Amino acid sequence: MQGLVTKSTGSWYTVLGDDESRYECRIKGKLRMKGLVSTNPVAVGDRVDFELEPDQETAVISKVHDRKNYIIRKSINLSKQVQIIAANLDLACLVVTLASPRTSLGFIDRFLVTAEAYGVPAILIFNKLDLFSKEGLEILDNYFDLYQNIGYPCYSVSAIKGTNIETLEIVIKDKISLFSGHSGVGKSSLINRLIPGKELRTGEISDWSDMGKHTTTFAELFELPFGGKLIDTPGIRELGIADIEKYELGHFFPEMRAIMNNCKFNNCVHINEPGCAVLQALENGDIEPTRYDSYQSIYFNNETRA
Ligand SMILES: Nc1nc2c(ncn2[C@@H]2O[C@H](COP(=O)(O)OP(=O)(O)OP(=O)(O)O)[C@@H](O)[C@H]2O)c(=O)[nH]1
Numbered sequence: 111m112q113g114l115v116t117k118s119t120g121s122w123y124t125v126l127g128d129d130e131s132r133y134e135c136r137i138k139g140k141l142r143m144k145g146l147v148s149t150n151p152v153a154v155g156d157r158v159d160f161e162l163e164p165d166q167e168t169a170v171i172s173k174v175h176d177r178k179n180y181i182i183r184k185s186i187n188l189s190k191q192v193q194i195i196a197a198n199l200d201l202a203c204l205v206v207t208l209a210s211p212r213t214s215l216g217f218i219d220r221f222l223v224t225a226e227a228y229g230v231p232a233i234l235i236f237n238k239l240d241l242f243s244k245e246g247l248e249i250l251d252n253y254f255d256l257y258q259n260i261g262y263p264c265y266s267v268s269a270i271k272g273t274n275i276e277t278l279e280i281v282i283k284d285k286i287s288l289f290s291g292h293s294g295v296g297k298s299s300l301i302n303r304l305i306p307g308k309e310l311r312t313g314e315i316s317d318w319s320d321m322g323k324h325t326t327t328f329a330e331l332f333e334l335p336f337g338g339k340l341i342d343t344p345g346i347r348e349l350g351i352a353d354i355e356k357y358e359l360g361h362f363f364p365e366m367r368a369i370m371n372n373c374k375f376n377n378c379v380h381i382n383e384p385g386c387a388v389l390q391a392l393e394n395g396d397i398e399p400t401r402y403d404s405y406q407s408i409y410f411n412n413e414t415r416a
């Protein structure tokens with residue numbers, strides 16, 4: 111039978127079979143994976159083939175279908191190995207707030223760059239709309255302009271009041287969507303809204319070092335009652351790491367990608383080269399300074415890391 115992996119806890123996987131039943135599955139022997147050294151051969155979001163064991167209660171995964179994309183993070187102890195957090199995403203949703211806590215533009219841009227590098231379309235969801243003052247709403251307008259002009263759809267919602275939830279439902283309907291966001295932005299509250307009865311634990315904003323609150327680091331896939339799936343990644347705030355080479359970073363800023371063919375040098379990295387179309391666009395106001403700041407920040411961070 112075929113199915114979709116909804117949960118992984120190390121050696122056991124929960125698979126939603128195409129018969130709509132759930133199966134607890136294991137892996138036997140070696141599953142062949144193309145070109146990726148990962149600590150987990152099977153990830154949430156994977157489509158798999160599996161066969162029931164003689165006990166008719168558990169099953170064995172015999173094949174993982176090719177992934178259209180996946181997000182990874184470095185394994186904690188084996189630095190060369192990676193952990194696949196989730197696979198086959200249709201959408202990466204970043205839950206953002208402008209207050210309590212404020213999500214920085216740098217964080218948003220890093221998320222978007224990573225999503226581009228993984229080849230996953232991204233959207234921004236501004237939560238806690240009910241808290242926005244008049245000034246806050248103006249900032250929100252600016253952010254909408256900034257990101258929608260580049261091509262990232264933006265939505266504003268209130269998980270607490272239930273505002274604009276239907277709009278969001280239409281966007282994520284029938285897709286596999288990953289939800290990310292800083293602690294305290296209301297990710298769990300929003301998921302509880304989208305999946306009534308789910309009752310994920312929500313709480314007061316916790317200290318990042320408060321490990322007890324984030325014991326689960328395994329992603330989990332939930333079915334949306336109106337169609338589609340939602341992947342929650344408790345304890346994982348960022349979109350993992352994509353290995354981005356400096357020279358290709360500009361490709362992951364769509365507004366730079368659109369014009370960089372006009373740079374004088376074809377190996378231009380848009381830092382200080384003469385005849386750089388990106389720097390020219392920045393000067394003309396066609397590229398937002400905050401976006402270019404993020405570009406530089408990622409560019410130079412990568413240098414110190416390498
Ligand atoms: N005013 C307001 N508060 C909200 C809204 N959504 C969530 N909150 C509050 O923000 C706090 C954090 O919400 P959670 O849903 O626990 O946030 P989270 O992003 O899941 O945080 P972690 O569980 O720490 O990852 C809680 O006190 C919520 O009640 C909203 O739309 N408006």
Ligand SMILES: [Zn+2]
Nearest residue numbers: 373378380386
């Ligand atoms: Zn350039």
